[in-house]
Amino acid sequence: MGYEAFIARRHLRSQSRLGFIPIISIISILxxxxxxxxxxVVLAVMNGFEQEVKARIIGTNAHVILLRYGNEPFAPDEGLLERVRTTEGVVxxxxxxxxxxxxxxxxxxxxxxxKGIDPAGEPGVSDLLRRTIPEGESLxxxxxxxxxxxxxxxLxxxxxxxxxxxxxxxxxQNAARTPFGTVPKMTRFRVAGTFDSGMYEYNSTLVLVPLRAAQGFxxxxxxxxxxxxxxDDAYRAPEIADRVAARVGHPPYRTNNWIDLNRTLFSWMSTEKRVMFVILALVILVAAFNIASTLIMVVMEKTREIGVLKSMGASLRGVLAIFVIEGTTIGAIGTALGLAGGYALCWLxxxxxxxxxxxxxxFIDSLPVRMEAIDFARVAAASMAICLVATLYPAWKASRLDPVQAIRYE
Structure with a gap:
């Protein structure tokens, strides 16, 4: 350990003549x-919400949908379905x-x-029929x-x-035209139950009926x-969708996937996460100002000692390092405690x-939490960078002190 780290440690441990510098250091750490x-905690909760939303979307929607251009109805002959079924990645x-x-x-x-669905085939592509009330209603x-x-x-x-x-x-749709105007098609259905998709948009507007009944209606x-x-992998849906389109003919058919259909939502969630990171980083910035204030007062208190050090041959870089080490030590202690506290609170x-x-x-009854190692690394790096920058000015001031004037300082 060089003399810079030794002196920085002694400064942190020593009692101040002014009395309140250690208190400010503690406040800075806090x-x-x-x-x-x-x-x-905020990043973990936002990760949890994002994961929960994606899980609900994946559960209630197909990963990929095959459509005809213009959304025109088409007959899904066995040859077409077989080409889709045998595409790599299709389950x-x-x-x-x-x-x-x-x-x-x-x-x-x-x-x-x-939405008209095939009661036998739908459970293979979505979870809608697994969320019915009464449970097990299959249409x-x-x-x-x-x-x-x-x-x-x-609804x-x-x-x-x-x-x-x-x-x-x-x-x-396909309504009859009469001399008195267009007459809508009307059919009676029996309410077999309800479903809870986990998403308000579907729960408030969607009605599921058997495919044959919808076609007839x-x-x-x-x-x-x-x-x-x-x-087989929901996050490879865009790649597999392109394969399906190539197999069946593009045009007249086209494909869509759940990622592209919800891109705006995911983009908004990502932007919100970045904004929250910046806003809450300001709390760390305020603490960094406290670190800078603490070091400035330490420089004022230790001016004579700094002069003695420089007269004994301490370099500008050495004096600079002493106060940088002091400030980053305060930041490192606060960061380490914050990482431990954040992990503990997220776990609880x-x-x-x-x-x-x-x-x-x-649509959920408790805060979803998902901790990611990359968030811990980014927060730790940002915190230490802010604290390091906060130490530079007081450290520079200390290194520029004239030794003769500093020794005479009272």
Whole structure:
């Protein structure tokens, strides 16, 4: 250990004649500690929210969808489906019908999104039929009687619809034209239950019906709107979507994937995370000003000692190093405590979920937490960099002191 580190350590351990410098040092350490800990907790919670949102999107949507240009209906012949099925990375597929419609029950009516799905194939591409109430409702329909329908939980609640009741769906797609105007197609459906997708947008607007019932209701014959596709790695969906498009013909077919469809949402979440990083880093910056103030007062108090050191041959760089080491030591202690405190608090939040959230607003009932090593590294690096910069001015002032004037200083 060089004399610079030895003297810096003695300064930190020594009692000040002014009395309050050690207190300011402690306050500086606490400031860095609080800033680092708060930043880590906020980043972990935002990571948790992002992970939860992605999990909900992946669970309720196909990873890739195959459509025709212009969203024109098409007949999914076996040759087409086989080319999709045998594409590398494809795990499962299921055709679907998708359109806007009007739902009426009693005096209540609302605009909805109608999705016709294959009860046998849909569980392979999404989790929607695993989230039904009553549990296990599969939309199985033998073609007789009113076809079943599953309503989003929020939609059913807003309309006051109960399981077993009858609803009427109306659509202008392929509607009949008469001398008196266009007459919408109307069909009665039996409410078989509800589903909770975990996302308000789906719960408040989506109605699921059997694929055959949707095709008959809309007069589509054997045509479908698209094909839902599940892949072996959701995060490789764009790459596999391009492969599917190449296999089936591009054009007339095109593909979309869950990442591109939600790119705006993910971009917003990433931007919000960066903004929060900058805002909370200001807490560390305030603590760094305390470090600078502490070192300036130490320089004032130790002026005579600095003069003695320089008269004994201490270099400008050596004096500079003494105060840089002092400041970075204060920053390192605060940063280390903040990292430990942040990890402990995140672990407690993840383990015990003691901060409840209103599930009807946030779609989850407790704070989601996901710690990432890269966040700890970035926060530690940013904290130490800020603290290092804060030490430079007082250290430079100390190194520029004239030894003769410093020794005479009282």
């Amino acid at each position: 400031g860095v500690f609080v800033g680092v800990m708060a930043l880590l 499962a597929l299921s055709p679907f019908v998708y359109t806007k419609a009007m739902l009426q029950t009693g005096d209540e009516q609302d605009g909805i999104v109608l 199985a329909w033998d073609g007789s009687g009113s076809p079943p329908a599953l309503l989003g939980s929020e 059913a609640l807003s309309l006051g619809v109960l399981t077993g009741e009858t609803i009427v769906l109306a659509s202008f 809309l007069g589509m014959g054997e045509n479908v709107t698209g094909v839902s596709i599940r892949v 939040l993840d383990r015990y979920n003691f901060i409840p959230l209103p599930g009807d607003i946030y």
